[in-house]
Amino acid sequence: MEGDTRSKFKFSDFPSLIVDTYKAWDADDPFRLSAVVAYYAVLSLPGLLVIIINLVGSVWGVEIVQGQLTNEISGALGRDAADAIQTMMIETQNNGKSTIATILGIGTLIFGATGVFYHLQLSLNQIWKIKPDTNASIKKMFLDRARSFAFILAIGFLMLVSFLMTTAISVLNNYIRSILPDAIVYIAYAIDIVVSVGIITVLFALIFRYLPDAKIRWKTVWIGSLITSILFVFGKFLLGVYFGEANPGSTYGAAGTIVLILLWVSYSCLILFFGAEFTWVYAKRYGLGIEPSSIAQKVVAKNGKTEV
Known part of the structure; x- marks a missing residue:
């Protein structure tokens, strides 16, 4: 049995895990996968932002949340892109519509916002060698969309926690500044x-699990989500430097904001998919396994053929 041959992770295994992860990552054509997700992210962006802003804003205040999001986007993509996205959010939330138009608009927002997660x-199914049942009913499609919407709610909740943590850290920083004024910059950064x-x-743990x-x-x-988050935070810093120095969107004029979003999501997905590959390689090597759920079939490569 798989459990009988299970080995235990050692830190000396880490370099070989990274090498195997890179090989598996490269074999799964991550650039194509990330480009697909980036395309749907652009289509999903208005609905995603509006839902999150109203969700978190109901507790924290819509203007505060919108301002915080604008600052985050500005740090990642630049001020021009942040202003364009802010305008997009305002236009999407325009209330001068009839009841029917509003209902249809909400439905469209929810469907669009869930597209990127779908x-x-x-x-992720492809990376983990999971093949969904081709005979699955429409019910599964709605369940997948509902699950995607649940992730939007999870992001909103994590944003709320992040705002609370930021407030707590600000108070803590003021206390530390009174004790160690010279070290506050390094402590706050850490x-x-x-x-x-x-x-x-x-x-990432919620994404990988559900x-x-x-x-x-x-x-x-x-384990996989921790590795992925470390790579993501480091990658986010490098992307901020790249976008700030190279300004790749400037070449495309009015379409520059869309290009920046596509690039940022695409590069971020490359990191996420590398983390997913690491999770798969880790599970496979140490006999932990990633099995298909009851609504999926596993694709097993054997002797150059694919068996379902």
Whole structure:
């Protein structure tokens, strides 16, 4: 049995795990997968932002949340892109519509906002060698969309936690400044990184555990999501430097904002997919396994053929 041959992770295994992860990542054509998710992310962006802003804003205040999101987008993509996205959010929330138009608009927002998670689910299924049942009913499609919407709610909740943590850290920083004024910059930076990694780790853990059509153990989930979050935070810093220095969207004029969003999501997905590959390689090597759920079939490659 698989459990009888299970080996235990050693830190000396880490380099070989990374090498195997890269080979598996490269074999799954991550650039194509990330481009698909980035395309649907652009289509999903208005609905996704509006839902999150209203969800978190109901507790924290819509203007505060919108301002915080604008600052985050500005740091990642630049001020021009942040202003364009802010305008998009305002136009999407325009209330000068009839009741029927409003209902249809809400439905469209929800369907559009879930699109990016739905296609992220398909990509993770491919990376983990999970093939969804081709005979699945329309019911499964709605369940997948509902699950995607649940992730939007989870992001909203994590944003609320992030705002609360930011407030607490601000109070803590003021206290530290009164004791160690010279060290506050380094301490604040370290705390910010730890909090960011922690929150993103939880998000990736939820994605790995519940988004794909797979059964995976929590032990594997936490290891994979921690590695992914560390890579993501480091990658986010590099992307900020790249977009700030190279300004790749400037070449495209009025379409520059869309190009920047496509690039940012695409590069971010490359990191996410590398983390997903690491999770798969880790589970496979140490006998933990990633099995298909009851609504999926596993694709097993054998002797150059694919068996379902």
